[in-house]
Amino acid sequence: xxxxxxxxxxxxxxxxxxxxxxxxxxxxxxxxxxxxxxxxxxxxxxxxxxxxxxxxxxxxxxxxxxxxxxxxxxxxxxxxxxxxxxxxxxxxxxxxxxxxxxxxxxxxxxxxxxxxxxxxxxxxxxxxxxxxxxxxxxxxxxxxxxxxxxxxxxxxxxxxxxxxxxxxxxxxxxxxxxxxxxxxxxxxxxxxxxxxxxxxxxxxxxxxxxxxxxxxxxxxxxxxxxxxxxxxxxxxxxxxxxxxxxxxxxxxxxxxxxxxxxxxxxxxxxxxxxxxxxxxxxxxxxxxxxxxxxxxxxxxxxxxxxxxxxxxxxxxxxxxxxxxxxxxxxxxxxxxxxxxxxxxxxxxxxxxxxxxxxxxxxxxxxxxxxxxxxxxxxxxxxxxxxxxxxxxxxxxxxxxxxxxxxxxxxxxxxxxxxxxxxxxxxxxxxxxxxxxxxxxxxxxxxxxxxxxxxxxxxxxxxxxxxxxxxxxxxxxxxxxxxxxxxxxxxxxxxxxxxxxxxxxxxxxxxxxxxxxxxxxxxxxxxxxxxxxxxxxxxxxxxxxxxxxxxxxxxxxxxxxxxxxxxxxxxxxxxxxxxxxxxxxxxxxxxxxxxxxxxxxxxxxxxxxxxxxxxxxxxxxxxxxxxxxxxxxxxxxxxxxxxxxxxxxxxxxxxxxx
Numbered sequence: 096x097x098x099x100x101x102x103x104x105x106x107x108x109x110x111x112x113x114x115x116x117x118x119x120x121x122x123x124x125x126x127x128x129x130x131x132x133x134x135x136x137x138x139x140x141x142x143x144x145x146x147x148x149x150x151x152x153x154x155x156x157x158x159x160x161x162x163x164x165x166x167x168x169x170x171x172x173x174x175x176x177x178x179x180x181x182x183x184x185x186x187x188x189x190x191x192x193x194x195x196x197x198x199x200x201x202x203x204x205x206x207x208x209x210x211x212x213x214x215x216x217x218x219x220x221x222x223x224x225x226x227x228x229x230x231x232x233x234x235x236x237x238x239x240x241x242x243x244x245x246x247x248x249x250x251x252x253x254x255x256x257x258x259x260x261x262x263x264x265x266x267x268x269x270x271x272x273x274x275x276x277x278x279x280x281x282x283x284x285x286x287x288x289x290x291x292x293x294x295x296x297x298x299x300x301x302x303x304x305x306x307x308x309x310x311x312x313x314x315x316x317x318x319x320x321x322x323x324x325x326x327x328x329x330x331x332x333x334x335x336x337x338x339x340x341x342x343x344x345x346x347x348x349x350x351x352x353x354x355x356x357x358x359x360x361x362x363x364x365x366x367x368x369x370x371x372x373x374x375x376x377x378x379x380x381x382x383x384x385x386x387x388x389x390x391x392x393x394x395x396x397x398x399x400x401x402x403x404x405x406x407x408x409x410x411x412x413x414x415x416x417x418x419x420x421x422x423x424x425x426x427x428x429x430x431x432x433x434x435x436x437x438x439x440x441x442x443x444x445x446x447x448x449x450x451x452x453x454x455x456x457x458x459x460x461x462x463x464x465x466x467x468x469x470x471x472x473x474x475x476x477x478x479x480x481x482x483x484x485x486x487x488x489x490x491x492x493x494x495x496x497x498x499x500x501x502x503x504x505x506x507x508x509x510x511x512x513x514x515x516x517x518x519x520x521x522x523x524x525x526x527x528x529x530x531x532x533x534x535x536x537x538x539x540x541x542x543x544x545x546x547x548x549x550x551x552x553x554x555x556x557x558x559x560x561x562x563x564x565x566x567x568x569x570x571x572x573x574x575x576x577x578x579x580x581x582x583x584x585x586x587x588x589x590x591x592x593x594x595x596x597x598x599x600x601x602x603x604x605x606x607x608x609x610x611x612x613x614x615x616x617x618x619x620x621x622x623x624x625x626x627x628x629x630x631x632x633x634x635x636x637x638x639x640x641x642x643x644x645x646x647x648x649x650x651x652x653x654x655x656x657x658x659x660x661x662x663x664x665x666x667x668x669x670x671x672x673x674x675x676x677x678x679x680x681x682x683x684x685x686x687x688x689x690x691x692x693x694x695x696x697x698x699x700x701x702x703x704x705x706x707x708x709x710x711x712x713x714x715x716x717x718x719x720x721x722x723x724x725x726x727x728x729x730x731x732x733x734x735x736x737x738x739x740x741x742x743x744x745x746x747x748x749x750x751x752x
Contacts, residue, residue: 266325582641625697644678
């Protein structure tokens with residue numbers, strides 16, 4: 096007898112079963128749908144809205160309220176209780192703290208400070224970095240910059256301590272509370288894309304020109320990376336360790352002190368490292384509001400286009416940055432390693448040696464660096480620059496000169512790009528921004544980008560903002576072409592990577608002002624020098640991120656392609672670059688943010704547009720002009736950040752998946 100198998104009745108397909116498939120189909124055709132929607136919106140916009148720049152009826156004039164606010168602050172700075180009993184005390188604490196650190200450095204003398212730097216580097220990172228630290232401080236003295244270096248170091252000690260404390264507290268709140276993390280994230284995002292110049296004007300209006308304004312601007316500028324990395328470390332704590340601590344009956348405070356913070360030590364020290372680097376860069380820029388020190392020397396050299404003096408002050412900044420970066424990075428790498436034998440004894444020896452060096456310097460009456468031990472580098476450098484200007488500026492056979500290149504770049508690229516952007520209807524610009532942000536990110540990022548761009552029009556600076564945008568786009572394009580090519584070459588050639596590393600270190604730590612002086616000497620004044628300085632400033636980050644992304648490609652994928660007979664070119668374009676796409680997108684994002692920072696200060700050398708308005712407002716104390724330009728720069732930076740920062744989307748998952 097043959098058994099008959101009756102098939103089970105099939106369940107009818109319901110709408111809930113087909114929904115995930117439909118969502119996946121929409122996700123696959125996302126780009127086409129966005130393009131089709133943008134095309135329909137373009138037609139409707141042309142019919143209903145017409146063309147032209149931002150309508151004057153949709154702009155708001157804030158000059159009156161801002162001027163009245165500025166007048167009130169100036170009139171009440173010396174008599175209002177807010178200034179007398181709160182802000183005045185803050186200013187006094189800052190001044191006394193910086194002065195105390197500066198007097199301590201002077202009391203140690205050049206011998207004590209140099210010995211302390213070398214011994215700390217030796218204990219943290221070894222003999223090689225100790226010798227580098229000693230040589231760096233010695234070079235500061237040889238260049239005749241010992242006193243300005245100590246002034247900058249004193250300001251940095253106070254600013255870094257305050258920024259680490261402030262950022263650590265904010266990061267602690269964001270790391271322990273999801274609600275606080277959601278609140279702080281957009282604030283930190285905005286602060287990250289805000290150029291340094293935009294911090295200066297509000298602080299100057301409240302505290303006036305001087306050290307307090309410079310320190311507080313530096314604190315606000317350097318605190319976000321500490322907050323971000325603290326939150327990242329706390330939120331990324333091992334769930335198994337936290338569950339084990341909870342099962343042992345540990346309270347929330349005990350879990351924080353004995354589990355979360357120890358597990359986040361690397362992120363915390365990385366946050367300190369990033370705060371130090373940002374504080375050093377801001378301390379130089381804050382020279383325009385009375386920070387003094389090395390930044391003031393760089394600023395004065397910029398005002399007189401004195402390349403030699405700028406390098407004499409810029410080299411100590413670079414040396415300080417390299418030493419501080421390497422020492423803190425080495426301290427981070429030592430976390431978790433067993434302590435060296437007799438570590439306490441070695442620290443005691445270091446302290447004794449420092450004290451002996453300080454006493455010896457005081458006994459010999461040589462607390463400051465001896466003037467006879469200085470070397471003048473400004474004269475030879477300026478002579479070399481004069482020769483370059485005379486022979487390379489114009490009239491070079493066949494290729495022309497640097498001024499000719501700048502003129503052609505302005506005529507053939509910058510002018511058409513600016514005119515094209517300003518010719519577009521305002522609604523078409525908003526539509527393009529929204530479509531691009533939606534294509535790369537999510538609807539939230541698209542809404543944020545469109546609202547930020549709309550705010551620029553409402554502020555009444557639509558045309559200057561598009562002029563600034565044209566410079567940013569041109570600089571980013573050149574930066575990406577050069578940066579990706581160098582990054583790929585460095586990733587595929589270890590020898591080239593090792594050769595580029597010290598060069599990138601130097602370029603990445605130079606103050607922004609230093610980039611402006613040589614480009615002005617070579618290219619003249621205008622938008623092209625501002626773009627050139629922005630390219631050089633943003634290039635190291637793009638090269639580093641690209642090289643890291645290409646190196647991180649799975650070796651198994653490369654081996655598989657090699658076994659299939661792929662050539663080196665095919666491996667690069669079909670395996671490495673596609674797999675390194677997240678790193679390349681991050682390089683684009685960081686390139687945009689860094690380019691914006693320098694294009695803004697390019698207003699000092701004829702860049703015009705929003706950068707000129709921000710600089711003009713800072714120089715004249717014009718709150719209306721400066722704050723409107725600063726707010727527009729923030730909105731433009733936020734737009735570009737959202738457009739170039741991809742957001743991970745949650746893929747639809749079907750039932751039973």
